[in-house]
Amino acid sequence: MMATLFALLVLSCSLFSQTLAIAPRVHQGCTAVGFHVYCYGGYQSATHGGFTNISSDHISADLSSIDTTSATPTFDNWTTLDTSNLVGVRALFSITALDDTRYMIAGGRLLNATMDTPAVLYDTSNNTWSALSTPPFYTYGGIIMSSDASTTWAYGGKLNGTQQTAPSNTLKLDLTSLPGTWTPHAGGVGNPGKGRYGHAAIFQDELIFYFGGFYPPPSPGNASIPVTMMNISFYNTVSDQWGLIYSGGDQPRTRRHHTATLISSSKVLIYGGTGSDMIQALPLLDYCYIYDMVTHNYTLIDPGKGNFDGPLMGHSVVQYKHYVYIMFGYNSGGYLSNDVHVLDVMNASNPTWASGSSPSPSEPDRTNKGAIIGGVIGGVVFVAIIAGALIYWRRKKRTSPTTRNDFDIDQPQPPPAFTAPTFLGKSPDTYAMGDAVPVYQSRKPDDSSSPAVPTIKPSAAE
Ligand SMILES: *[C@@H]1O[C@H](CO)[C@@H](O)[C@H](O)[C@H]1NC(C)=O
Ligand SMILES: *[C@@H]1O[C@H](CO)[C@@H](O)[C@H](O)[C@H]1NC(C)=O
Numbered sequence: 001m002m003a004t005l006f007a008l009l010v011l012s013c014s015l016f017s018q019t020l021a022i023a024p025r026v027h028q029g030c031t032a033v034g035f036h037v038y039c040y041g042g043y044q045s046a047t048h049g050g051f052t053n054i055s056s057d058h059i060s061a062d063l064s065s066i067d068t069t070s071a072t073p074t075f076d077n078w079t080t081l082d083t084s085n086l087v088g089v090r091a092l093f094s095i096t097a098l099d100d101t102r103y104m105i106a107g108g109r110l111l112n113a114t115m116d117t118p119a120v121l122y123d124t125s126n127n128t129w130s131a132l133s134t135p136p137f138y139t140y141g142g143i144i145m146s147s148d149a150s151t152t153w154a155y156g157g158k159l160n161g162t163q164q165t166a167p168s169n170t171l172k173l174d175l176t177s178l179p180g181t182w183t184p185h186a187g188g189v190g191n192p193g194k195g196r197y198g199h200a201a202i203f204q205d206e207l208i209f210y211f212g213g214f215y216p217p218p219s220p221g222n223a224s225i226p227v228t229m230m231n232i233s234f235y236n237t238v239s240d241q242w243g244l245i246y247s248g249g250d251q252p253r254t255r256r257h258h259t260a261t262l263i264s265s266s267k268v269l270i271y272g273g274t275g276s277d278m279i280q281a282l283p284l285l286d287y288c289y290i291y292d293m294v295t296h297n298y299t300l301i302d303p304g305k306g307n308f309d310g311p312l313m314g315h316s317v318v319q320y321k322h323y324v325y326i327m328f329g330y331n332s333g334g335y336l337s338n339d340v341h342v343l344d345v346m347n348a349s350n351p352t353w354a355s356g357s358s359p360s361p362s363e364p365d366r367t368n369k370g371a372i373i374g375g376v377i378g379g380v381v382f383v384a385i386i387a388g389a390l391i392y393w394r395r396k397k398r399t400s401p402t403t404r405n406d407f408d409i410d411q412p413q414p415p416p417a418f419t420a421p422t423f424l425g426k427s428p429d430t431y432a433m434g435d436a437v438p439v440y441q442s443r444k445p446d447d448s449s450s451p452a453v454p455t456i457k458p459s460a461a462e
């Protein structure tokens, strides 16, 4: 009943704004391979405080054909690829491109089912899926990153079908000869001592930097602990060491299901996310930051008013040339989104929505109010909208107006030499949590736990 109502409302709202080219979704995975973006899976319905209707949609679009000068540079030219394959229905998995023709998917969330092929490779040159070796464990809400065409690194997330966060071990996958070989890396010096989930990551110069997410509860039944965005953990894929960067500048709220994108040699775009550990949680309103890898400072960005309300969580981001495509996700009106929004990051210090209409940052906050009014008319997720309005009102009192630091444009300059952050050395007490450096468990992590919740309660933590 509620699901039907919701679907009808989404449909009616969508008809007013734009064509219903592709189903709205959240917690899908997208990656850019060559000139194309490939997206897989996700949840396509939201109901009773949860997300449902896990999909096996495998879609692709040509990034080079998008008219970024249009006032609404969204695209509706998705091509549906196979609908039945080794991956099956899946959400909250990790995805990474390997080279200009291949990408891989690992882990993810299924309701109630065992994942036969946790890790799968897709070759876009002949549209063929192939199963990769089964990892020692797999997770949902984790990250996988490739460092080159034949090496990937998986970290964090919750163990398949459970609420248990994976140990703080990196899983290396060597794809030199298929189906690949997984090796656990305990990560010696400076290991955070506990895994995390819902984090975002970038890869730069042999290091993987992890932004935010949540640590598991200190003991069963306690709440998970958000990881401060100001302390950025990094893992050296060559030396197998961990470190921590203390950062300055504007302080982003803690978050999960945000994205991190390296948009120039030294700038990282942090986009979206939610501060809550609930499943169907509204996105944060401080949704856009630039993190400087050299000065280690955050700057809160107002990319201007595009044709939509900016906050999202569970969205996907791919980069093509100097455009960043922000796709799908759960928005501040309480809707799943099928939109693709384009940020022009030519000036990596100052991203703006790529559109014919020039952004006007001083303009009153029109789109946010529009979203709230539209939401009330729609009558959807009524409580959520009130909460969103409250948060918005409180936030507005606290953080406006947006302040910006002045950075020089760094796109046309030669890349600066990478300044390696200081390693923690032998001071594990720098970590407040104080956990001992874990030893990799040769035993598989809790396989015996009962599988995922069959129905999602409104208050259920993910
Ligand atoms: C699942 O999503 C698809 C695509 O949006 C939709 O057609 C279908 O009705 C949904 N099913 C349920 C049970 O919500
Ligand atoms: C949509 O994509 C198809 C296949 O890639 C292509 O042939 C067609 O020209 C595209 N249409 C538009 C309007 O871009």
Ligand SMILES: *[C@@H]1O[C@H](CO)[C@@H](O)[C@H](O)[C@H]1NC(C)=O
Pocket: 111, 112, 454
């Ligand atoms: C999940 O598994 C339980 C027990 O096997 C079953 O009763 C329930 O119908 C399943 N739910 C779904 C969505 O498959």
Ligand SMILES: *[C@@H]1O[C@H](CO)[C@@H](O)[C@H](O)[C@H]1NC(C)=O
Pocket: 113, 114, 115, 134, 135, 136, 137, 138, 160, 161, 444, 447, 451, 452
């Ligand atoms: C979890 O992963 C293990 C190892 O891959 C597998 O044996 C088990 O069936 C999985 N459990 C679920 C619920 O998917």
Ligand SMILES: *[C@@H]1O[C@H](CO)[C@@H](O)[C@H](O)[C@H]1NC(C)=O
Pocket: 123, 125, 126, 128
């Ligand atoms: C697809 O292409 C890849 C790379 O060229 C090749 O290794 C693989 O065997 C091909 N698969 C099929 C089914 O042709």
Ligand SMILES: *[C@@H]1O[C@H](CO)[C@@H](O)[C@H](O)[C@H]1NC(C)=O
Pocket: 218, 219, 221, 222, 223
């Ligand atoms: C953990 O949970 C217990 C019992 O639910 C509670 O008494 C305790 O205060 C909690 N600790 C923290 C740090 O939240």
Ligand SMILES: *[C@@H]1O[C@H](CO)[C@@H](O)[C@H](O)[C@H]1NC(C)=O
Pocket: 248, 249, 250, 295, 296, 297, 405
């Ligand atoms: C970084 O942020 C701190 C704290 O806001 C500030 O004092 C410092 O000047 C900033 N540094 C740069 C290079 O922007």
Ligand SMILES: *[C@@H]1O[C@H](CO)[C@@H](O)[C@H](O)[C@H]1NC(C)=O
Pocket: 347, 348, 349, 350, 404, 405, 406, 407, 408, 409
């Ligand atoms: C890039 O953006 C920054 C911050 O808004 C600005 O100070 C700088 O002048 C811009 N550079 C160019 C070349 O527009």
Ligand SMILES: *[C@@H]1O[C@H](CO)[C@@H](O)[C@H](O)[C@H]1NC(C)=O
Pocket: 228, 230, 231, 246, 430, 431, 432, 433
């Ligand atoms: C970063 O970590 C240090 C050491 O654990 C801690 O003292 C500090 O409070 C953290 N920073 C923030 C903003 O929480």
